[in-house]
Amino acid sequence: MSxxxxxxxxxxxxxxxxxxxxxxxxxxxxxxxxPAYPIEAKSVxxxxxxxxxxxxxxxxxxxxxxxxxxxxxxxxxxxSWQLHxxxxxxxxxxxxxxxxxxxxxxxxxxxxxKLNLGQMCDFLKAKGDIxxxxxxxxxxxxxxxxxxxxxxxxxxxxxxxxxxxxxxKIAREVKEFVASKLH
Amino acid sequence: xxxxxLNSIKTKSMAQMTxxxxxxxxxxxxxxxxxxxxxxxxxxxxxxxxxSRLIAG
Numbered sequence: 001m002s003x004x005x006x007x008x009x010x011x012x013x014x015x016x017x018x019x020x021x022x023x024x025x026x027x028x029x030x031x032x033x034x035p036a037y038p039i040e041a042k043s044v045x046x047x048x049x050x051x052x053x054x055x056x057x058x059x060x061x062x063x064x065x066x067x068x069x070x071x072x073x074x075x076x077x078x079x080s081w082q083l084h085x086x087x088x089x090x091x092x093x094x095x096x097x098x099x100x101x102x103x104x105x106x107x108x109x110x111x112x113x114k115l116n117l118g119q120m121c122d123f124l125k126a127k128g129d130i131x132x133x134x135x136x137x138x139x140x141x142x143x144x145x146x147x148x149x150x151x152x153x154x155x156x157x158x159x160x161x162x163x164x165x166x167x168x169k170i171a172r173e174v175k176e177f178v179a180s181k182l183h
Numbered sequence: 184x185x186x187x188x189l190n191s192i193k194t195k196s197m198a199q200m201t202x203x204x205x206x207x208x209x210x211x212x213x214x215x216x217x218x219x220x221x222x223x224x225x226x227x228x229x230x231x232x233x234x235s236r237l238i239a240g
Contacts, residue, residue, distance in 0.1 A: 004196050005196045005197065005198050005238055005239065019196075019197070022197060022237075022238055023197070023209055025234070026197070026205070026209075026222075026226075026234075027209065027211055029226070029229070029231055029234065030211070030213060030214060033214070033229060033230070034214075161230060161231075164231075165230075165231065165232070165233045165234075166233075168231065168233035168234045168236075168237050169233040171237055172233055172236045172237040175237060
């Protein structure tokens with residue numbers, strides 16, 4: 001067995017992917033420190049590092065969920081009773097209506113593999129696997145990672161080594177937390 | 184012999200590697216003359232202590 005720092009991740013392909021990401025990040029860190037690159041370029045490299053680190057965090061949470069829960073657990077959590085179709089009888093105010101409808105159980109099609117980072121965080125918090133404090137930190141990583149979607153951004157954001165170190169710190173906490181749950 | 188050495192390095196985690204070993208396996212060069220330094224120590228010294236702890240075993 002490889003002497004990996006992620007041996008608690010039993011899926012060998014996932015483990016290799018995580019290790020490969022860290023080797024890539026190590027290369028990017030050299031560029032971030034290189035005085036030959038302008039600050040704007042370094043900012044984008046920092047963003048790349050944050051996105052990659054967020055992917056590792058997501059993979060670690062996936063490993064934790066997969067070890068403890070089944071697809072049925074996920075389906076049950078995301079399924080709910082809903083009024084469908086709904087007939088409106090009377091509108092009391094813009095935020096208050098009297099309605100009638102068929103009350104149906106809408107089964108979710110989500111499984112473990114279809115969960116996104118936000119759903120993983122919310123599920124683990126609801127199940128008591130992560131504290132609200134860790135959930136808050138994970139939300140920060142998720143928000144930073146989601147900034148890869150350019151269309152929703154209102155300004156050109158600058159990313160720094162401080163941002164990178166902060167995400168590394170959260171990722172390290174998640175790693176230690178997941179490892180402790182799986183050992 | 185070279186293949187044997189390379190294979191033995193590949194079984195090491197980043198936390199176990201020296202700068203020289205990392206450079207050899209990743210065909211890259213890190214900005215230090217002390218190639219015998221542990222990779223974790225290198226990142227600690229270069230301003231990424233949390234990355235060092237993240238890759239540590």
